Amino acid sequence: MTLTFNHVVYRDLIAEFSPKVIETEEEYDRALAVVEQLTFAKARSPEEGALHKLLVTLIEAYEAQHYPMDESQPYEILQHVMESTGTRQADLVGVIGSSEVVSEVINGKRSISKVQAKALGEYFKVSPSLFT
Template identity: 55%
Template sequence: MTLTLNKEVYGSLLADIQPQLITNEAENERALNIVENLLADENLSPEQEQILKLLVALIEKFEAEHYQLEASTPHSILLHLMEARDLRQANLVGVIGSRGVVSEVVNGKRQISKSQAKSLGEFFHVDPSLFIDFSMR
């Protein structure tokens, strides 16, 4: 079954929203806000549903290109989480080891062990596998 859209309604929505390729954070935020508003409406018209699908596809494309967690290393994830929570090396002493061990891990001189990954996962409330370098197997 082919969905038939009202060209005037769809054209008006396109003119109001002006969807386009997302190239920066501001444009992504704008698209996310529009999607959020559309999702809040329980009775979307077919035209609104098409706009929603289009915006979601544009957002997914932008985020896949700019937020690549798969390409992150355990070390970069640790540094990001520390920065996001305004933590210092001293905050991890006792979580993953002594001051010296923490320093080596944070400075990338030592890989994160499985037991340290588990401890970091519990500490940051994330999946411990984020801290395991599967490429080293």
């Protein structure tokens, strides 16, 4: 059975939540609460899914303006992935090179090559693009 999008139901949801460009922390908190509720809904309707997508877009725009994130360097991402997975420097010896190469890569003294990025992606089971 394919669920169809009901514009009347969607209009009612829009009327209930009145989504608009988020300009204050209070509006941001309210949008986050609704998104959280919709995210964990057991059976989200297509209309609720559309509202969820709209609110996430508005939240992302607000966060980009008010909570900008600096772009991480590939070696910083590697450090984070290693820390979160409990990987030691010695574990990467042979994966991306000698212990000296591994140390230089992890400390940002040597850039990560495409071959090393691919090997790291396979090792950590993530996209190699994280490391480029």
